[in-house]
Amino acid sequence: MVTVKKEGVLIQKTELLFENEGVLNPAVIRIGEHVHLFYRAVSNGNYSNIGYCKLKGPLTIESRNLVPIIFSEFSYESHGVEDPRIVKIEDIYYMTYTAYDGVNALGALATSIDLVKWDKKGIIVPQITYNEFDEDTTNDRKKNDKYFRYNNHEGVAQKKGEKVLLWDKNIIFFPRKIDNQFVFLHRIKPDIQIAVFVKSLEELNSEFWENYFENFDERIAMKPKYEHEASYIGGGCPPIETHLGWLVIYHGVQDTIKGFVYSACATLLDLKNPMKEIARLPYPLFKPELVWELKGEVNNVCFPSGTALFEDTLYIYYGAADERIGTASVSISELLKELMLNTFKDEK
Numbered sequence: 001m002v003t004v005k006k007e008g009v010l011i012q013k014t015e016l017l018f019e020n021e022g023v024l025n026p027a028v029i030r031i032g033e034h035v036h037l038f039y040r041a042v043s044n045g046n047y048s049n050i051g052y053c054k055l056k057g058p059l060t061i062e063s064r065n066l067v068p069i070i071f072s073e074f075s076y077e078s079h080g081v082e083d084p085r086i087v088k089i090e091d092i093y094y095m096t097y098t099a100y101d102g103v104n105a106l107g108a109l110a111t112s113i114d115l116v117k118w119d120k121k122g123i124i125v126p127q128i129t130y131n132e133f134d135e136d137t138t139n140d141r142k143k144n145d146k147y148f149r150y151n152n153h154e155g156v157a158q159k160k161g162e163k164v165l166l167w168d169k170n171i172i173f174f175p176r177k178i179d180n181q182f183v184f185l186h187r188i189k190p191d192i193q194i195a196v197f198v199k200s201l202e203e204l205n206s207e208f209w210e211n212y213f214e215n216f217d218e219r220i221a222m223k224p225k226y227e228h229e230a231s232y233i234g235g236g237c238p239p240i241e242t243h244l245g246w247l248v249i250y251h252g253v254q255d256t257i258k259g260f261v262y263s264a265c266a267t268l269l270d271l272k273n274p275m276k277e278i279a280r281l282p283y284p285l286f287k288p289e290l291v292w293e294l295k296g297e298v299n300n301v302c303f304p305s306g307t308a309l310f311e312d313t314l315y316i317y318y319g320a321a322d323e324r325i326g327t328a329s330v331s332i333s334e335l336l337k338e339l340m341l342n343t344f345k346d347e348k
Contacts, residue, residue, distance in 0.1 A: 002338040004286045007327040010317065011039070011053055011061065018049050018068050022297050024319030026053075027084035027095060028237075028306025029115075033057060035308045036115060037317065038084050038095065039325060041068060042297075048080030050097070058308050058315040059327060070110065070118055076101055077108065085305060087175040087238045089182075096171035096184070099123060103162045107171035107186060109201070124201065125168035125186060126209035129157070133166045133188075136213035150189035150232065170235035174246070174274065183274060185221065185239075185248075190232030192222040192250065194275055221275050224252070228263050228284045231255045236264065236304035237316065244336050245271050245278050249304045249316055252284065262301040263287035264318060264328070268339045279339040286328050288321070296321025 013022050019041035026039035027050075034054055041051035049068035056062040070081055077099035084097040092111050095118065099108040107125040110118040128136075130152045153164050170187040177183070181197040195212065198204060212219060224233050229252025239246040246269040254261050263284035270276035288300045303319040313329050320326040 001283065002281075002285070002330060002335050005329045006286070006290060007059060007315070007329055009292055009320070010059065010325045010327050011037075011064070012324045013042075016066060018043050018071075019051055020044065021046070022323040023051065023325055024322050025083045025303055025305045026317050026319075026325055027086035027097075028308055028317045029086045029088065029093070030308040030310075034062070035315075036086075037306070037325075038069065038086060040082050040084065040319070042080075046080070047072070048082045048100070050081055050084055058310055058313075058329075069116075070095075070097075073120065074099075074122075076104075076106070076123055078102060081108075083169070083305065085172045085235075085238055087173045089173065089176060094173050096124075096173060098169050098171075101162070103159045104165045105167045105169055106165065107168055109171070121201070124204050125171065126166065126206070126213075128166055128209070129163065130166050133213065136210065137216040144190070146190040146232065147188070172235040172238050174239050175241065178272070178274070185235040187234040189234075190224055191220045192233055192235055193219045194221040195219070218275075221269070222250070222267065222277060222280075225280060226252070226282050228252050228254050228261075228287070229265060231260065233265070236318075237307045239269065239274070240307060240309070240314075240332075241271070242268075242332070242336060244340065245269055246274055247332070247336065247339075249285065249307065251303055256300075258300060260300065261288060262303050264302050264304040264316065266335060266339060268336070277344075279343040281339060282342055285316075285330070285335075290320075292324060293320045293326065296323035298322035302326075 021042040026037040037053040050070035052069040053064040054062045079100045079102040082098040086095045095110045106123045108123050109121040112118045172185040174183045231253045236251045237249040239248050252265040266285045267280040268278040306317045308315045314332040316328045
């Protein structure tokens with residue numbers, strides 16, 4: 001098994017009103033010797049904004065903002081902006097996040113050229129109900145009762161006077177274009193899907209998604225495979241390009257007598273065709289074990305959301321028990337070697 005070092009708690013909640021309930025699930029990007037963290041900051045009532053912290057090297061806090069850098073502005077995010085991820089493609093930073101209005105949680109996008117001023121592009125995932133999703137995919141989608149169990153919202157069609165939509169979260173861009181086109185992961189429970197090959201993000205309209213769902217099975221990049229991810233899986237950190245493939249650190253969830261347990265997991269996708277999975281660890285990369293991972297706002301959670309690579313050491317930043325941010329480190333060469341011991345043929 002690959003050796004992972006838990007580096008400990010990196011940042012915790014403060015008495016500041018915007019982050020007095022928890023800090024978690026940071027977007028992470030390294031620029032030079034600095035690591036920039038854009039983290040989910042939770043206030044009373046479970047309202048979320050995005051806080052900012054700058055590190056010198058992988059673990060030393062250099063500065064931390066006293067106010068949110070990104071906050072709720074529009075009706076579609078009126079209850080919070082949550083769980084950001086960040087990549088730089090060419091000269092633009094792309095930050096995806098979950099926009100929550102108190103009823104629906106949907107993937108949204110903001111862009112920046114300087115990491116300070118952010119231009120919100122709005123929701124980029126389909127805005128449809130579960131019944132519409134079911135009708136569009138029934139003929140194509142292989143029978144999987146989990147789609148109904150996790151997405152039908154107990155049959156509730158409206159809540160607080162608003163239509164209940166299919167939740168589509170964990171939007172994560174690949175850090176470069178593939179064949180001159182944008183590629184990103186997204187997640188409709190219980191699997192991880194890929195929306196592939198759009199030359200412009202303006203193509204992500206209702207017609208695009210209608211065509212997308214007509215061949216839904218072909219869009220599923222990963223399905224739960226092992227016991228520790230038996231309930232569902234979801235994207236974690238942006239893919240890391242290596243000579244062997246795209247290294248993806250994702251989260252896997254298992255329903256236990258203690259409730260859901262969230263673990264960090266690892267897979268390797270083909271560089272040219274990320275729909276092809278090359279290898280996957282058959283065990284968690286790391287899981288909740290320490291008291292601050294086991295107890296918090298949500299118990300038993302290690303939720304990886306960003307990485308920074310320093311020489312051979314990959315630092316993985318994660319939300320711990322939905323209340324604080326921890327860091328784990330691993331040799332990337334050792335991790336890749338271990339993955340290559342666990343290759344498998346495409347089983348789709």
